[in-house]
Amino acid sequence: MRGSITLEELTVSFNGVRVLHGIDLAIGPGETLGLVGESGSGKSVTWLAALGLLPPKAKVSGRVMLNDRNLLDMPDSKLTGIRGGRIAMIFQDPVSALNPMLTVKRQIGETLALHRGLSGAAIKAEAKRLLDLVGIPDAERRLNAYPHEFSGGQNQRVMIAMALAGQPDLLVADEPTTALDVTIQAQILDLLALTQRETGMALVLISHDLGVVSQVCDRVAVMYAGRIVEEAPVERLFEHPAHPYSQGLMGSLPAIDGPRRRLTAIGGTVPDASSLPAGCSFAPRCAFAETQCHEQIPLLAGIGRDHSVACLVSEAQPSAAIRYSRQKEQRIEA
Amino acid sequence: MSASLLHARNIARSYELNRHIWGNASVVHAVSDVTLSVGRNETLGIVGESGSGKSTTGRLLLGLESPTRGSISFDGRPLPVIGSPEWRKSRTRMQMIYQDPLAALDRRLPIAKQMREPLDIHQAGNLQERETRVSELLRAVGLSDAVARRYPHELSGGQRQRVVLARALVTRPDLLVCDEPVSALDVSIQAQVVNLLSDLQAELGLAMIFISHDLRVVRQVSHRIAVMYLGRIVEEGEADDLFARPAHPYTRALVSAAPVPGTKLGGRIMLRGEPPNPANQPSGCAFHPRCSAAVARCKSEMPALAELGGGRKVSCHLAGSPSENQADPSPARTRVPLNPVEAASEDVA
Incomplete structure (x- = not known):
């Protein structure tokens, strides 16, 4: 095989x-x-x-x-x-x-x-x-x-x-x-x-x-600061990007036809690998970040068919996945 | 256009290559017979x-090189001779931004000092005024005063390009030529700089020439766009209209080849072959060897850049015929491919 x-x-x-x-x-x-x-x-x-x-x-x-x-x-x-x-x-x-x-x-x-x-x-x-x-x-x-x-x-x-x-x-x-x-x-x-x-x-x-x-x-994985933040079939990702970073990437792209709109740029810059922020690496640039985002590291969790996302505030993030992610992080650190 | 700030008439630039002791040098025609103009408060995309x-066109328009033929006028007067005192003085009114900001900045000078340098050279105002101007511009491009004391290597790519932009604007130029200003930046940073460029252009009423290979970015910032192929403008028109209804087969292929997020391959115009060597240009229309619509006339006769109405100019023998382009309102993407994907695989089989 x-x-x-x-x-x-x-x-x-x-x-x-x-x-x-x-x-x-x-x-x-x-x-x-x-x-x-x-x-x-x-x-x-x-x-x-x-x-x-x-x-x-x-x-x-x-x-x-x-x-x-x-x-x-x-x-x-x-x-x-x-x-x-x-x-x-x-x-x-x-x-x-x-x-x-x-x-x-x-x-x-x-x-x-x-x-x-x-x-x-x-x-x-x-x-x-x-x-x-x-x-x-x-x-x-x-x-x-x-x-x-x-x-x-x-x-x-x-x-x-x-x-x-x-x-x-x-x-x-x-x-x-x-x-x-x-x-x-x-x-x-x-x-x-x-x-x-x-x-x-x-x-x-x-x-x-x-x-x-x-x-x-067929399938796309979006990476940010050394982690996969979202993974989905191509069509799904473009129709319903779930991670704020994926959404930001799409907003940053100018269109080639249709009405012109102002680009929605993601503020700030990619963090340096040697000084990653605590919690979610994207949190400092994220418009939806809440307190927990600066403390916990989210891990990929399924939110639909073949669609997973690593975000604490994105809809339907099961809390079990967060706990799992923290355990896993600790295991990796150990 | 009477209100144009910069006007280039039939400019050409050729270079001699491989000059040997015996035999003739081969001549590369980098730019041939380009006519264009840009007005205040207008962005022309190339x-x-x-x-x-x-x-090369960008460098000619800025007066960094002189054309081998044709003439360029800036604000109603011909560009001064390169190296002359008037030419040096004219530098304050026209500035350039390159692709790689790290190469454009002096690594050994703090940001504020190199931003002040154009003002020092042209002796604009006293030291106090110059420093005020520098911090004013740093803020205008969204950088804090803390950046002023740093060195280029301490900044990120996006910050560096902002500094380059601020330095270009410090002498209050009327014309800004940007050569691939965002190509070296990541997508999310690219969007920041693109927004900034459009904002500043509108705010300061700049005449801007925006050179890029990226159709999407060019359309985003430009009012008018010129498409170049092998040293000539093959099509020119209003930014939104041009890519929605491209008339030249090359523009159509470019639009079709530009990847659109969320769409699969297929139904695209696939150009065969590669752009010919500028030192060995084909006869007639330079695009004819790659054009699937080419007829006998295209091989022998160079098409002129003709008005098509609505501010559109196109250089194609076939573009005028209504059956070919004008009657077809469907956007380029859904158009029946001129040279479908299968054509490329024929070679393979």
Whole structure:
């Protein structure tokens, strides 16, 4: 069975400063999950930690379960078989992620040799097929080209081809279109959605752009200051955002048509990870904050079908969940 | 427009690249034949992708570079020669804001000191008056006096961009050119700065040129918008009207490609290929290799920017024909795609 991947109470600290405060996320086979948040919210760190890609000074705890095995307990030698094979990741800047000294064929071939055991002519044929798949024109000839001979959009296509080379069960795309122009962004998102449908792999799309995420994903998790504050199916989140931060994010977005309205900006700034406020991290910027918000840390609790939110004042927050959250926080602190 | 403060007529700017000992240099036409004007109390938005010449246009309009062809007049007089005393003096009346506030600020100067610098250079008033002006502006952009003593690295991204904005306004300019002023900021902070820019523009009656690749942000702040492609304006019109009824195929594709929160992919106009190299421009209409509606004439003949009525100008051979655009009142998003998603997958198969 193509495995689902589950993050359980994943926490990360750098030099004693906790930047990720217990992330719980599950991605089923073939699912597309969007992870939205502003810079410093921990959306990239979550996946770098899950794949063991953070520097040694980072302290990671919790579990990352893939087929009943915890990736965090795995030795590096085993992990390399999973990274690029079962789980692939692509990044924002394709030019710095590709090796400028090697041809595209060599770079795609490396994955093919390592994870699929191909060699010689088989590598060439498969690399050509992959370049065709990601829409690089004249793939046969372009195999011997270097990254600088491609445009930004084409380099991102090459990155996607490399990621697909290991036939991953899960592709984590970290801001894959942020460095690209709008019309090229549309092409790349389309390509991601298409390959996801064709290969049946699961897709995690990390982005700061709610628009980008809603185009490709089924489910969205909103992150703020190292925590998931809301998780819901895309349509549900846009129709009924429950967390004041999610509501604020949507109010901050200008519309492209219809009457113009003043943007409802969220006041203040994202708190620094080393000096988080007590209680809910969003409370100092929240228009609905009550006394309890400055004292208790809310944890994700279900408020409807597949919809959960971490907020004390949001409607229908069961008090049991709050108690549970406090117990859990204490457990994490201990 | 007679009331226009800044008027550019057929300006062009080209750069020479790769000059070798033998052979000719290749010439990049960054901006070709751009005519535009902006009045007091008006914001003109310029949108386009990278390489469309929008930033170069901004620099030309400010007089930071001189055009290779065409002329620019500011307040009824031609822009002074770069480097001349008049040019230096004219700097107080026109200011620029860049994308990265940290790069635009001097890391070694406290905020108040670098905000006062333009006043010191142009010797406006005495020290007391200059300092009053600085704290006045800090308050106008929503920063406390405590910020004045801090250094740029002690401020957040949003605060830094507010400081840059305050410093640009300290000499009471008439014209403000903003080049991607909010692109480096997070969404929630972006909204704060966008609101602030619109407020200050209206309050001070500034003429503003707002350059961005983000259609949504441009529409939010602009009165009129010009869409650039490969160094030319391909369409210009009233902000609300332009994106609701885009007439140029490129504008239609841009509007269609802009992701809208809460909507899925599909039914979009997917442009094939990428913008051509400005050093090697296609013949005729520069957009024709990517345009699905292109006819033979588009390959050979460059369309002129023609009036379409209602303040709309468009540079497309096909835009005038009523069957193509005018008779179709449906918004761009629900329009039958010119080049549907399947077209992109043909290449794949």
